[in-house]
Amino acid sequence: MKITKSLFDSCGPSASDKHRSIATMGLCVLLFTVLAALSSCNNNPNDPDSSSSIGDTLALSGAVYTESTQGNYQRFTGDLSLGTAGKIEYGDLQFSFGRPSLTNAPFLNAEEPMVVRWFSGWDDLSFSKSNVKTFIFHAWFAYEDPGEQRYVVSKRNSVYGVSGNIATWVFENVIFVYVEGDITISGKGKTNSSMGTSPNNFTVTSEDFSLALKKGWNTIYIERKWEQTPSTSLFNIRTDTVSLDNPTLKWVLDEYEE
16 A cells, blocks of 8 residues: 555544545654664564563564555565664564653644544543653654655554344554553543545444553554445544554554655
């Protein structure tokens, strides 16, 4: 799949294109310059796939895939550089993050851009502390050679299914969150039918949540399930869920263009 800068700048389908490009919901990210902010990249005995609270070092690994069409994945077998912290070699990801520099990092609050993007499905977000700095990312760049074709790597999955006369698209994402101290994020569930622009309005449903982040790296799992109502061809019902989890999703490689 080819990813453009404008796709990253939106957090979902536009009013006019929402139902044709619904898979882009799983790719909405705010890219940070990851490598410049990372330090102390030592090996970590913790397996990031077994716990949502990881510690000071985030060790990432696994097979890399490409997505030819929505929900159809093929194994990637090439080599790419991920900068000084890692690489993709013979299609396998190896990447190690230490503690990021938080000197100019934002505080974790409802105005933080990544929080706004990923937690739009909930109301009344609250934070147990107001002075905890954070570093959040979902994707990073990969290179064939510096300055040449860039790619984007993220941990995600999308599944299309049909049950009776109702079709569904499920988009799963993992985001990586570093916090300088323990903090709990809470939000109120809602049913909001006014999202989007007429005639492409859609309903978002969610339940209350509470995430207790621990000092260091944490993984947050977000699922967005779109449903197609029987009376229309539009995917106009979305159910959002969030938890502290790091399920076995795919590492997906996408092309990126300015």
